Amino acid sequence: MDRDDPHHERVTPDLTLAHDLAGDRTLDDVTADIVECRACPRLVEWRERAGREKVARFASWTYWSRPVPGFGDPRARILVVGLAPAANGGNRTGRVFTGDRSGDVLFAAMYRAGLANQPTSTSADDGLALRGAYVAAAVRCAPPANRPLPSERDRCLPYLVRELRLLPKIRVIVALGAFGWDGVLRVLDIAGHRVRPRPRFGHGTLAHVGPYALLGCFHPSQQNTFTGRLTPQMLDDVLVRARDLAGLTPPQIPAPASQAEIPRGS
Numbered sequence: 001m002d003r004d005d006p007h008h009e010r011v012t013p014d015l016t017l018a019h020d021l022a023g024d025r026t027l028d029d030v031t032a033d034i035v036e037c038r039a040c041p042r043l044v045e046w047r048e049r050a051g052r053e054k055v056a057r058f059a060s061w062t063y064w065s066r067p068v069p070g071f072g073d074p075r076a077r078i079l080v081v082g083l084a085p086a087a088n089g090g091n092r093t094g095r096v097f098t099g100d101r102s103g104d105v106l107f108a109a110m111y112r113a114g115l116a117n118q119p120t121s122t123s124a125d126d127g128l129a130l131r132g133a134y135v136a137a138a139v140r141c142a143p144p145a146n147r148p149l150p151s152e153r154d155r156c157l158p159y160l161v162r163e164l165r166l167l168p169k170i171r172v173i174v175a176l177g178a179f180g181w182d183g184v185l186r187v188l189d190i191a192g193h194r195v196r197p198r199p200r201f202g203h204g205t206l207a208h209v210g211p212y213a214l215l216g217c218f219h220p221s222q223q224n225t226f227t228g229r230l231t232p233q234m235l236d237d238v239l240v241r242a243r244d245l246a247g248l249t250p251p252q253i254p255a256p257a258s259q260a261e262i263p264r265g266s
Helices: 013-023 027-034 041-052 101-112 150-165 177-190 222-227 232-245
Strands: 078-082 133-137 172-176 206-209 212-217
Touching: 013 027, 013 150, 027 150, 078 101, 078 177, 101 222, 101 232, 133 150, 150 177, 172 177, 172 232, 177 212, 212 232
Parallel strands: 078 133, 078 172, 172 212
Antiparallel strands: 206 212
């Protein structure tokens, strides 16, 4: 199958994985395939409908309405994996965890841990840069009711396999929620790092799978943060632990809270 074929990623990505792994040279190669993917008709219809039928507060926005690639430092030692873009978040802005309340919580915590240069993530051109970290999702399109089907997840996971292969310094993977945890275990299984019995998800759970330390964390969803199931301190504790396990302790990652000017969001 020719990767220059514009219809290449309309084919289920798990069927093209071996070919793509052989051809990948940079993360940009993976991104180019992700943003053109139309392998899941239900998700394509939903993400595009969300961009047409906008909520009132974003009526002036031109929505991205395409799959959302990973984002961050190509030399990252920490990979953070979420569920999927929000219909009016990443699906609107084109950057993972950007423009919704889950992203507000996550990137503020990453900033406090020294993994980001600013605590806000409002648009793809707001100046956010990650330090030693990369963020991605198990599913790249916004799903109806934030619930992708298992078949949609399985079609999408090869993109994460490809990104992980091109992030050779990763030592720690933080899985946000049980869905992210299960997705990461499936990705590691595909990559040849099988673990039996499978470790169960839990907030703060640490499992070692192949060369990686896998850390569980409750997802920073509104439901979890508004009810107190996940507090800022709980999220800080997980990210600081991930940073320490990855060997990214200060002064290797300066604490920007007292040293860096915080750019204004756009």
